[in-house]
Amino acid sequence: MSEQSDQHPVTGLDDVVHQRVRLGILTVAHQARRVEFGFLRTALGLTAGNLSQHLAVLEKAGLIHIEKGYEGKRARTWLSLTPAGDRALQDEVTQLKRLIHQIEQGSSAPKS
């Protein structure tokens, strides 16, 4: 634990999670518990192809679970966070806050 807190927060950022769109996907999925592809696409302002690519990266990393099905004749894709995804999001937000704190402290320190 102490070893981790001694490290610079930048080293704690996960490249898969830190990407801005993927961070947005994880945030929406965390709050919504379960979110549909169309809602995500509108909320994040992405094309279907672009969103699919990001979802594939997150699914491969085991951070989200994707369910495909039909409602009537309409195909729907729902996704939810896995426990690992939930932890990864919490860690990312914690590291971001630490990083901001560290940069702000550094910039307010007197320069010699």
Next chain:
Amino acid sequence: MTDASVPSPDTLQEVLASLGDLTRRVRSAQRGTWFPLLLLGALTLGGILVGRFTFKVEAVSCPAGDAAASSGCTLITQGSPVYWTLGLALAYAATAFFYIRRSRNRGVGTPVRPYILTGIALVGLVAATTFWSIRQGMVQPGDTVDLWGLHLDPASGVTMFLERLTGPAAAVGLPLLVLSWVERSRALLLLTVVYLAIELVPLTDGWAGIPVTSPWSALPRFGVPGLLLLLGALGFGLAELPGKRTRS
């Protein structure tokens, strides 16, 4: 690490702020507060009519030792525990159906389960207490009320408070507190606190100029909280309108 690779705090703050915006957007899509408030308000106002049609005055023999025994005693009964139990259970079932349907239409999950489970559990508890007290019958002077192992003086303030608590305050108000928490809604929390205050503050007989012997004596008791819930439904419904326009 070079200077160029170090992010600026402004950029990081922007990232966190955009995550906050996304969270608020999801919460806004999940909310449907107007619907349960509308149902509960209508149900509460319906209690006035139920009170009117179930109002009954009977001349009964006075309990032994009652000072008023010489002038005779009157028993007034009003209201139906079946109405509240069935009505509230149906209201919670309809609310669950509404939120699930809305969740499918909007494409976001619903956090409403704790509200529904709390509501149904408390309706069961309140119904059990009400039917138990009906079976106990009228308390004789000097007797205590045995409620869930408590030996209570029927005339004491604590008993009166528990009587008010084991009614709509518990079956409607406490679940609304849970809903305000799951929907992170301060406005609903405020409305619920006002509702609970109205339900729990003791009103003396004949309040609002309507005597307890009147068939309409339930009017202020149900009218005030019922109107509050309906006004809340209207307010939350109107607050959701701009969001609907944006999505459509």
